[in-house]
Amino acid sequence: GQQLNQSPQSMFIQEGEDVSMNCTSSSIFNTWLWYKQDPGEGPVLLIALYKAGELTSNGRLTAQFGITRKDSFLNISASIPSDVGIYFCAGQLHSDMRFGAGTRLTVKP
Amino acid sequence: NAGVTQTPKFQVLKTGQSMTLQCAQDMNHEYMSWYRQDPGMGLRLIHYSVGAGITDQGEVPNGYNVSRSTTEDFPLRLLSAAPSQTSVYFCASRPWLAGDLYEQYFGPGTRLTVT
Numbered sequence: 198g199q200q201l202n203q204s205p206q207s208m209f210i211q212e213g214e215d216v217s218m219n220c221t222s223s224s225i226f227n228t229w230l231w232y233k234q235d236p237g238e239g240p241v242l243l244i245a246l247y248k249a250g251e252l253t254s255n256g257r258l259t260a261q262f263g264i265t266r267k268d269s270f271l272n273i274s275a276s277i278p279s280d281v282g283i284y285f286c287a288g289q290l291h292s293d294m295r296f297g298a299g300t301r302l303t304v305k306p
Numbered sequence: 307n308a309g310v311t312q313t314p315k316f317q318v319l320k321t322g323q324s325m326t327l328q329c330a331q332d333m334n335h336e337y338m339s340w341y342r343q344d345p346g347m348g349l350r351l352i353h354y355s356v357g358a359g360i361t362d363q364g365e366v367p368n369g370y371n372v373s374r375s376t377t378e379d380f381p382l383r384l385l386s387a388a389p390s391q392t393s394v395y396f397c398a399s400r401p402w403l404a405g406d407l408y409e410q411y412f413g414p415g416t417r418l419t420v421t
Contacts, residue, residue, distance in 0.1 A: 240349075296341075
């Protein structure tokens with residue numbers, strides 16, 4: 198089955214920097230979700246997007262649902278050490294949910 | 307509200323052994339699913355269920371069985387473990403309203419090693 202194309206695969210940034218990651222697909226989705234996974238834990242939902250073009254914020258996180266319904270991006274502003282982890286995008290259409298391979302974020306103090 | 311719980315957290319099996327991974331949720335969600343997570347790959351769907359008594363296959367169902375006798379529980383059975391089933395397994399649940407899916411919540415995972 199087709200997974201989403203998520204990039205970049207990994208990022209090494211300095212504390213305080215902004216981060217941007219994105220997901221693309223050849224298929225359309227009705228919902229885009231962004232999750233964060235800490236080591237040894239399950240993914241935790243960060244942001245859910247339900248409408249094409251929608252821009253949603255959650256604290257320092259901002260995500261957008263692409264107009265074509267085939268992509269989404271996540272921005273993290275002013276990164277802090279606890280932002281470290283793996284970020285996953287997921288696209289959802291009815292009973293089908295697909296995940297990106299993840300972006301591993303490392304934040305240097 | 308415990309959310310989604312999974313047991314055990316870690317398990318080591320020998321090739322050919324069988325076992326059941328447990329999953330329970332207390333949010334009255336209709337939809338439950340099992341994923342496996344392998345290094346460098348996204349989560350891949352093994353099986354899912356849209357309600358008690360209803361299950362269906364996902365992307366990678368071979369070697370696994372599921373059943374859903376109650377809304378709360380969704381166990382995953384490995385029939386005859388193989389090294390290729392070494393992975394981290396996540397159970398998830400979400401509401402299922404009018405056929406559409408809403409935010410999905412994950413359990414903490416079971417790390418399985420098959421030797």
